[in-house]
Amino acid sequence: MGMTRKKVVIIGGGIAGLTVANTLIEGAKDLVEVTVITRDRHYVGGPTRPLLLTNEEEYGRIIRGYEEVGLKGVNVVTGDVVGIDPGNRVVNYTETLLGNNVKSLDYDYLVLAPGVVFDGSSINGYDKYWYMNTNVYDPGRIHVLKNRVWSMNEGTVIVYAPKAPYRCAPAPTETALLIHTILKYRGVRDKVRIIHIDANDKTQPPVIADVVKAIYDKAGIELVTNQEIVEMNDKEVITRSGERYRYDLLAMLEPNRVPSFIRDAGLGTDWVEIRSPTDLRSPKFDDVLAAGDTAKLPYPKNQEIALESALFATNKILEDLGSNERVSVQYAFVGWAYVGNIEGKLETISVQFGFDYTQQPPKPSKDPEPKRDYTVQKDRWMQTYLRRLFGY
Numbered sequence: 001m002g003m004t005r006k007k008v009v010i011i012g013g014g015i016a017g018l019t020v021a022n023t024l025i026e027g028a029k030d031l032v033e034v035t036v037i038t039r040d041r042h043y044v045g046g047p048t049r050p051l052l053l054t055n056e057e058e059y060g061r062i063i064r065g066y067e068e069v070g071l072k073g074v075n076v077v078t079g080d081v082v083g084i085d086p087g088n089r090v091v092n093y094t095e096t097l098l099g100n101n102v103k104s105l106d107y108d109y110l111v112l113a114p115g116v117v118f119d120g121s122s123i124n125g126y127d128k129y130w131y132m133n134t135n136v137y138d139p140g141r142i143h144v145l146k147n148r149v150w151s152m153n154e155g156t157v158i159v160y161a162p163k164a165p166y167r168c169a170p171a172p173t174e175t176a177l178l179i180h181t182i183l184k185y186r187g188v189r190d191k192v193r194i195i196h197i198d199a200n201d202k203t204q205p206p207v208i209a210d211v212v213k214a215i216y217d218k219a220g221i222e223l224v225t226n227q228e229i230v231e232m233n234d235k236e237v238i239t240r241s242g243e244r245y246r247y248d249l250l251a252m253l254e255p256n257r258v259p260s261f262i263r264d265a266g267l268g269t270d271w272v273e274i275r276s277p278t279d280l281r282s283p284k285f286d287d288v289l290a291a292g293d294t295a296k297l298p299y300p301k302n303q304e305i306a307l308e309s310a311l312f313a314t315n316k317i318l319e320d321l322g323s324n325e326r327v328s329v330q331y332a333f334v335g336w337a338y339v340g341n342i343e344g345k346l347e348t349i350s351v352q353f354g355f356d357y358t359q360q361p362p363k364p365s366k367d368p369e370p371k372r373d374y375t376v377q378k379d380r381w382m383q384t385y386l387r388r389l390f391g392y
Contacts, residue, residue, distance in 0.1 A: 006109060006321060007107045008033065008109045009037065009110050010035065010113060012036070012115060013037075013043060014306070016292025019291070019311060021069065023327055027318065029073060031323060032321070034074045034075065035077060036076050037079055037091065038076060041065065042065050043066070044063050045063075047168070048061075048379055049062065049136055049137075050175060050178055050338055053145065053149065054181060061383070064390035066390070069391065079093040079094055081261050084110070084264075086287075089110070089287065091104065107287070109287050112288065112291070113310065114294055115292065115294065117258065118256060119256070123229060129233055132234055133251070133254075134250065135252065136171055137168070137171065149183070152183070152188070152249055154188065156195065156245075157250075158249070159175050159196045159197070159252075160172065160237070160252035161196070161204060162199050162228070162229075162256070164204050165256070165300065166253060168302055169205045172253055175251050176196045179194060181344055181348070184344025185345070194222065195223075198223065198226075203225075207353050207364040207366050208351050211351050211370075212339070215339050215342065227239040227240070227243060229252065256301070267282055271296035274290055274296055279312075280316060289316060290309075292305075299355075305331065308333070331357035332354070332357060333354055334353075334365075335352070336353075336374045336375070336378040337350060339370050347372060349375060351366065352371070
């Protein structure tokens with residue numbers, strides 16, 4: 001008789017979750033049975049999504065299904081996780097958003113990679129006026145934002161970044177500069193005021209904050225730092241210090257956190273607690289690991305870190321299985337931030353930056369000169385990820 005394969009259940013079908021799934025299937029297929037639970041039957045890539053605003057990106061280029069993943073031997077289940085019982089190694093999920101037909105999966109290893117929840121509950125009035133808000137993080141909401149920007153002729157735009165960490169650090173500045181680009185292209189920029197309110201002391205990531213500020217100054221974008229939005233209505237937002245800002249278009253990123261089922265299971269409050277950046281196991285359970293944005297890592301929440309943390313988590317599972325397979329990995333990345341086009345051309349340029357966390361203190365890097373080629377590089381990088389993980 002052959003050895004019984006260990007059941008690995010992965011919550012989340014994004015970059016981190018599929019990195020774990022693919023790497024385990026490729027390196028230890030005879031040792032594991034891999035199941036991915038994902039909320040949707042498709043995945044929409046994130047890093048190039050802001051360019052949907054300027055029509056430089058198309059939904060068809062960044063949407064992927066899970067069929068090719070299934071052909072590799074990964075079982076993909078569509079459903080909403082409603083609870084975890086780490087003591088009994090069980091995940092409960094529903095097949096519909098209405099909570100009907102609750103099912104259970106038992107596991108030998110559980111990998112938590114569900115991404116983040118955009119939680120506006122700490123903002124008074126958000127529950128009543130949520131529909132006034134848009135941002136680039138959700139495929140549906142970015143389409144609303146796009147329609148509003150392209151139909152806006154005058155007024156005030158408010159872009160907001162909450163306290164770090166949050167998913168994709170440069171996205172708020174990308175949003176502000178792409179909105180500027182569109183309004184400039186349409187010939188109405190001089191009739192619209194753009195204000196970026198930031199809860200941090202600098203725009204994120206800090207390594208390019210000086211570059212972004214210089215571009216903001218040229219573009220006429222106002223930057224307000226160290227101001228946290230705590231209240232909103234259908235006409236204005238209010239900061240903790242009592243400052244009030246009227247808006248006609250709101251692009252506010254809500255504070256990020258883990259899904260409630262992780263909190264309810266005692267695995268973390270804002271983020272999943274881990275033992276260290278290279279040992280992604282829960283301090284409470286040897287068989288529960290975290291990867292990607294969900295993990296409480298001392299690094300930015302971006303696609304490269306998601307992949308690298310997923311590989312560290314995979315290596316820990318391989319080690320526990322007694323496999324000699326290991327994946328070479330370290331925390332270091334090069335990334336790109338869109339900075340729009342000051343002149344109003346729908347040809348976005350980008351700034352390149354990076355971090356090497358193998359050195360202490362971590363070594364940042366940047367090219368302060370925005371380039372069109374960096375936008376092209378970011379696109380190629382995104383498409384490479386999608387082909388690698390989804391098979392096409």
